[in-house]
Amino acid sequence: MTGTLTLTHFSAALLFSIFASIVFGITQRNTARDQIRYGFYCFCMFIGGVFVGGWLMWLLRR
């Protein structure tokens, strides 16, 4: 691999959340509707966790 991809912490977390949510949604639920709902739920929890973690670290740093 010659080129180096540099992502910000947030964009890396966003990509991670998208792919992990797709796999969680497909593998953890049976019907298509439930899979989409659960995938979306996981994505929201991942992104929510990023923001909560970010604010906690900001508070700890003060």
Added chain:
Amino acid sequence: MANSTTSKRAVAPPLNVLSVVAPAIGWLIPGAGHLIQKRWIRGFLLLASVVVMFILGLLMQGHVYKPNGGDILNILGFIGDLGSGGLYIVSLAKDLGQGAIAHASADYGTKFMFVAGLLNFISVADAYHISIGKKS
């Protein structure tokens, strides 16, 4: 009492060719375990998710762990990477991802590849559950 205990005992799922082949091929090629069972959309989404995560990890100069018997974190790293199956084998054969983790992006990349492998382990288990009829 004895009868009720016996009736509650879990019945072993019927073993068929697909229940062996689907997890094996699903490990080697992410999503293929679903594709050979005609779960096209699920299979392609799993394939895309795992492959893109692994390639992004490589592009971020992530580290690919080789088989090792050293530090516990290195052993776990190897187990995680191994989950990617064919992607891991090809990256080792091409000597990719062998640099030091020198910056934050490389660390993210290492985690991307590790998690891609773990996600593939989950999709392998899902392919097995579909093959034995536990899941539709």
